[in-house]
Amino acid sequence: MLSFDTIVALSTPPGAGALAVIRLSGPEAVHITASIFSKKNLADQPGHTLHYGTLRDPNSAAILDEVVVALYHTPRSFTREDVVEISCHGSDYVVRQVLAVLLRQGARLAEAGEFTKRAFLNGALDLAQAEAVADLIAADSALSHRVALNQLRGGFSDELRGLRARLVQFASLLELELDFGEEDVEFADRSGLARLLTEVRGVVAGLLRSFELGSVIKNGITTVIAGRPNAGKSTLLNALLREERAIVSAIPGTTRDFIEDEVSLDSIRFRFVDTAGLRDNPADEVEAIGVRRTRERIGQAALLLYLFDLTNLTPAEVAADVAELTRELPQLPVLVVGNKLDAASEAQAAAFTDLNTEYPTPNTQHPTPHKLQPVLLSAATQTGLDNLQTALLAQVRGAGLEQSASATIVTNVRHARALETAASHLAAVQQGMEIAVGTELLAADLRHALAALGEITGEISSDDLLTSIFTQFCIGK
Structure with a gap:
């Protein structure tokens, strides 16, 4: 698990309401909350428990609010870090006061999507599942909810990982052939690779066709x-x-x-x-x-x-x-x-x-x-x-829109573009085999196809890509 500082944010919508939830995540989440919680020592309490008490400002000893604190210990939390969720009254003033005290005690304000980003970086979610979190929050129909929930549960990711794992086997054999290029040997069965390419290209084409339906469901x-x-x-x-x-x-x-x-x-x-x-x-x-x-x-x-x-x-x-x-x-x-x-x-x-x-x-x-x-x-x-x-x-x-929503459906433009890239390189591999191009060209196109599929789930990612994705989330998620 990666090590981060402790972040805090309001996780419920801003504005007056019955309740507000303030969330902390990081190595000092429990310690920081315990420093202003008056009832008991939270550090001694087990995870997945609720605790009623009051929050006090350490500087003035003034009571800020009566709250319920939920504890989640690493790794059994959304971010796989220590997480604390404080349920307080939904007054703007109360929320501002509690956040100000938590910041003085050592937390920092979370960036947009940073909780979900930590869940991804700590291996709780892959990138496609992380994006499904945002889709689930934005879902405003039964169909969009069903599709987002299916992706959050890993249906789309599992299908991609299965395809990628089978291609990796052939890719490794092609790379092995390059190591023995002077001996003119073939480790990868070309007929087996041809059959696999036909099958994988069919699945990728089906996922790309589903994007039109996914766009209808999402938008x-x-x-x-x-x-x-x-x-x-x-x-x-x-x-x-x-x-x-x-x-x-x-x-x-x-x-x-x-x-x-x-x-x-x-x-x-x-x-x-x-x-x-x-x-x-x-x-x-x-x-x-x-x-x-x-x-x-x-x-x-x-x-x-x-x-x-x-x-x-x-x-x-x-x-x-x-x-x-x-x-x-x-x-x-x-x-x-x-x-x-x-x-x-x-x-x-x-x-x-x-x-x-x-x-x-x-x-x-x-x-x-x-x-x-x-x-x-x-x-x-x-x-x-x-x-x-x-x-x-x-x-x-x-x-058949409602029935189709139960299947794997692509709803994300980024995913569709990555699938298009993968489809293009897979087609190049198949065409190269038909005209007997060199192994190095086949291996190069197969590497590009694998990279495109890996970008969807985050097995291959960059800081710029992650920043682009998670800044579209709301703060507190």
């Missing part, structure tokens, strides 16, 4: 609300968010740029994006820019919610709009929603309610049928809004 399901002007997109956004987030007007083209906000539906986070109305002849240059940005945003969406006005579009027109929007995005899920049910006639609503007709996509040599099964609602009166929410959740669950 929310980007759902673009698109349609013709005056379809009620801004009204629908306000209804979903239950607040007046977007300006609503009867004037077509009111929304010139996109507005986005988040809402959680049944523990699944959606990021809804209200966009400019789509039409062939925008009123001015600003609206034209808005239309172009809408199309760009659709290309970045995880789900397209196409909204149309029931009172002025036919099923054939709706089908043509959807087909045109998804022409270059055949895999993009689309939810078709008919708005203004409160203003539509029975015949207009029935045209979509009883819809069983398939309409061909336009402007193609071989039109393919596009079947419409729209959700009908009134965004203004919120009639049918529950049906829309049910349909949104069905889209997510139909895609």
